[in-house]
Amino acid sequence: MFVGRSAQLARLGGLLRHVRDDGDAKPGKALLIRGRRRVGKSRLVEEFVEHIDVPHLFFAATGRPVRDELRLFAEEVVASDLPGAAVFDGVELASWDAAFRLLASALPDDGSVVVLDEVPYLIAADDGFEGTLQRAFDRELARKRVLLIGIGSDLAMMEALNEYGRPFHQRATEMVVPPLTPAEVAEILDLPAADAFDAQLITGGLPLICNEWPAGMPLMDYLDQALRDPTSALLVSGERSLAAEFPSDAQPRTVLAAIGSGERTFTNIGRAAGNTPQASLNRSLAILLAKRIVAADEPLSTKSGARDKRYRIADPYLRFWLSFLGPHLDEIERGRGDRVHARIRNSWTSWRGRAIEPTIRDALERLVPTVILDEYDAPGVVGGYWTRTNNPEIDIVVGDRTPNTKRIIALGSIKWLENAPFDRHDLGALQAHRTQLPGAAVDAPLIAVARSGCTVVGVTHFTPEELITAY
Structure with a gap:
């Protein structure tokens, strides 16, 4: 279809x-x-x-x-x-x-x-x-x-x-030709907005995978079904893509696997990739960046953050595949997809919390000009902020340009949990982070993106239903 x-x-x-x-x-x-x-x-x-x-x-x-x-x-x-x-x-x-x-x-x-x-x-x-x-x-x-x-x-x-x-x-x-958007995924799979964003993390918006996902089926039920079939598009698409991208050069794929396992800094990626020499690591990262398989993010603030660059898998599907499927294909082929399913279920909440951030930032970048930027003469770019020690680590930073913004327009937090709204404790942490963000005014507007609602005032709250209208 x-x-x-x-x-x-x-x-x-x-x-x-x-x-x-x-x-x-x-x-x-x-x-x-x-x-x-x-x-x-x-x-x-x-x-x-x-x-x-x-x-x-x-x-x-x-x-x-x-x-x-x-x-x-x-x-x-x-x-x-x-x-x-x-x-x-x-x-x-x-x-x-x-x-x-x-x-x-x-x-x-x-x-x-x-x-x-x-x-x-x-x-x-x-x-x-x-x-x-x-x-x-x-x-x-x-x-x-x-x-x-x-x-x-x-x-x-x-x-x-x-x-x-x-x-x-x-x-x-x-x-x-982009991947299918979260809104298109929601329509095709007949899922509510929050679940469609989660489905986007698994399918990457790839039509072949969406086509085999029965409409209305919950995420974990679909995974249980797909992991029982070694020929499922969910399983084979990742291996076929990597085989086409790297038919003979194994080193970039080794580095990619290290990033897919969760490593984000240059040093940790090199260590996870078998203590890869710096020159080889630089070459591999250059290949992965040129192919747009990997993205390099810098913290967004009025202070240069080039030294704190972080790497991530650019494609949501490949990020999921490298984290949970690729390393365990042998189990699935032996008929033990149940083990992989249990591993995903146990790690899903924590993995999703990090994986959803680029998608939400993309949605916000489409929305913020019409929501909170009316008084600013800037289109608004959305990123995040962190230090080398991750103290603080801020999910959302809105500036007038990237990577070194001249003006912080807003900052915010993402709380993508089923049963925990953005509450007073989250607001206090965000207010504290505002004082630690270079260039942020003491009254810089605050944003909360919460899957399960918001129980406090003083923030601009975005629901999944509002985010999906960006597409």
Whole structure:
């Protein structure tokens, strides 16, 4: 079942209409689509091409040598509904330049779609692929009524394709396919707001996992069901993503596992990763940051916090998988998913309390301009604050910019517990933290994000129901 993505489908439809109706001498258009692995990019485009009334070609690269990719490309063209597909029958392609020239001759005059999936594989296998694609687009494809779509999961590489100095610069528009939002998860799974935020921590908003979660089923019941099936999308998506990201380089994956286990500082990550030498650790972290698998956070205040940088897994699903599933796949395969389930149940409250923070900060950053920032001439950025000793550690800091804000606009606390509201004790702790936050005024507004309500006055309280309206 295909879920969500109405905005992205509408945009794809609009681009195709421009291609078919554009009176320009070069009506062809290019679109580069990027997003995290298994977020549903290919499925989105498959859904789009299945419901359009123009011929299309969908080629997914495999990471094989160039000769093999060219053979597979020719086979896909022959199997497609392009009117001139027969010109590829029995042809042995010598280069991508020849493939694209022949492709142009196979395209119709009244509109078509050509999809190149896993573009980073093609670039990695052929150093000249970008230049070849640029020449083919400028000389042949842009003169056809064709929408050329390139898809890739290597976020850094896909962003770079359209940058200044690269062959394809300014030739393509871009689309980012994000994970499903908490609001979309709530709608798909028929869950109340608080439970939808929790489900987001497990699924990461990946459609494949959401599709196998029965609507209305409580979180722990779904986990019990999924952990009984070694082929569940919840289990296999993490391993497949990591295998694709790190097919041969084991060290970044070792560092990733250390961060996934809960380590956040440079020193502790290196120690947990087998006392990795500093140079190797820096290299691995650079790779993980470039791939957007790991995020590096700095404390938000009027004082520089670069020396207190903390690392975390950027993808909620992968964070959950690395914490609870990946290290124990052997147990699940032996039929002892019950042990993994018990481990999750026992650690869930404490793990969730930390894991939910980036999601809540994202929701607040969408909401605070209209809630508490009317008197401030700033869009508002939301982060957190901590010291090396975690005294204090403040969940929410709203400033005018990041990482070194000029002005603290508000600060707050997150209390994501089922049966404990934000109370007088929490308010006292937050007021004390306000005096320890560099740059915070003595009357800086206070925010409370509580799953189970708020019993005190003097704070701006956000409920799960209010947070989910951010999406």
